[in-house]
Amino acid sequence: MDLEGICKELYILGCEIRKDEYLKNHTSFRIGGKTPYMFFPKTKNVFVETLILLKRNNIPFKIIGGGTNLIVTDYDVDFVVLSTKYLTGIKEEFLSDRQKLLVETECGVYLASLSYLVSERGYSGLEFACGIPGTVGGALYMNAGAYDGEIKNIVLEAEVFDLSDMKVKKFRNEELEFSYRKSIFQDSPLILLSSKQVFNKGNVYEIKRKIEEFSSKRLNKQPIEMPCAGSIFKRPKPDFYVGTAIESLGLKGYSIGDAQISSKHAGFIINKGNATFNQVMALIDYVKKTIKEKYQVDLTVEPEIWK
Numbered sequence: 001m002d003l004e005g006i007c008k009e010l011y012i013l014g015c016e017i018r019k020d021e022y023l024k025n026h027t028s029f030r031i032g033g034k035t036p037y038m039f040f041p042k043t044k045n046v047f048v049e050t051l052i053l054l055k056r057n058n059i060p061f062k063i064i065g066g067g068t069n070l071i072v073t074d075y076d077v078d079f080v081v082l083s084t085k086y087l088t089g090i091k092e093e094f095l096s097d098r099q100k101l102l103v104e105t106e107c108g109v110y111l112a113s114l115s116y117l118v119s120e121r122g123y124s125g126l127e128f129a130c131g132i133p134g135t136v137g138g139a140l141y142m143n144a145g146a147y148d149g150e151i152k153n154i155v156l157e158a159e160v161f162d163l164s165d166m167k168v169k170k171f172r173n174e175e176l177e178f179s180y181r182k183s184i185f186q187d188s189p190l191i192l193l194s195s196k197q198v199f200n201k202g203n204v205y206e207i208k209r210k211i212e213e214f215s216s217k218r219l220n221k222q223p224i225e226m227p228c229a230g231s232i233f234k235r236p237k238p239d240f241y242v243g244t245a246i247e248s249l250g251l252k253g254y255s256i257g258d259a260q261i262s263s264k265h266a267g268f269i270i271n272k273g274n275a276t277f278n279q280v281m282a283l284i285d286y287v288k289k290t291i292k293e294k295y296q297v298d299l300t301v302e303p304e305i306w307k
Ligand SMILES: Cc1cc2nc3c(=O)[nH]c(=O)nc-3n(C[C@H](O)[C@H](O)[C@H](O)COP(=O)(O)OP(=O)(O)OC[C@H]3O[C@@H](n4cnc5c(N)ncnc54)[C@H](O)[C@@H]3O)c2cc1C
Pocket: 028, 062, 063, 064, 065, 066, 067, 068, 069, 070, 084, 107, 131, 132, 133, 134, 135, 136, 137, 138, 139, 140, 141, 142, 143, 144, 145, 146, 185, 190, 191, 192, 193, 222, 223, 224, 228, 229, 230, 231, 304
């Protein structure tokens, strides 16, 4: 079946379909060329149907959640994109005489919304994520983390679709191979459908205090008001702070075109308006080279690069 045929099938299933969609409208960096088709399945079943149709017909595709950890070429791409935007189902269950809260989320739920929901109920464990943009799907993919918290600490199990045998499977936390900004999803044909997270009852005032502290730290230190993709480099070793190292080279505010090293936090590259993919990549290469010369450290890029 060709793409037109797939579109017809998915249209009947109620999937939203957009032709020639600019990916810059779906990334926090506000950079990204046109994809021939973008699919927005409205239910988990239709999401699975879409995956099956694309895989069976050898159509190259990528999954997008919040688009907050992506650097996308501004040339037109030859792959189609599946958005998890509508997969926002949430189920809650109290356990152990309400001492624990189990929350099952579809992959398109925003991590920050989940953090607020859990915290408002008086359960602890997701305060660290109150300001991390993006979805649960992207968070499991990256093992997102902040302020000594990581998604791996709260995930109980994941429901995944395995593209290699086209089956839905359950993976326990230990099977998801979480490590620093890494999970099994990065090197396997697994797509996250939903996941279960468990939280312990906590002290409401302490939870609120932590959320306020983390939010104001983020507001003061990160350029969250500007288009960007979060930290541009992974921390290469526990005691090496990339932002501080880049700042020590006098590179805060350094620009190539409209791509600029944030003057608020040197670990972020911001798009001042019309930054291109090539400008961002040139700035990344320049920082990598300069850090290598000064500190003999190899930096790796954290966001996924789509080109
Ligand atoms: C201002 C700002 C601050 C940030 N702060 C932090 C921070 O403190 N800590 C941190 O860890 N990150 C941070 N990030 C990066 C980013 O928000 C996180 O990595 C987030 O978890 C990405 O989620 P997303 O839904 O946006 O993923 P996307 O950018 O949409 O996708 C990222 C990857 O996940 C894959 N993916 C998405 N959904 C699925 C799915 N259902 N199944 C399989 N693969 C999937 C995509 O294909 C892609 O490869 C920040 C970003 C910004 C812009």
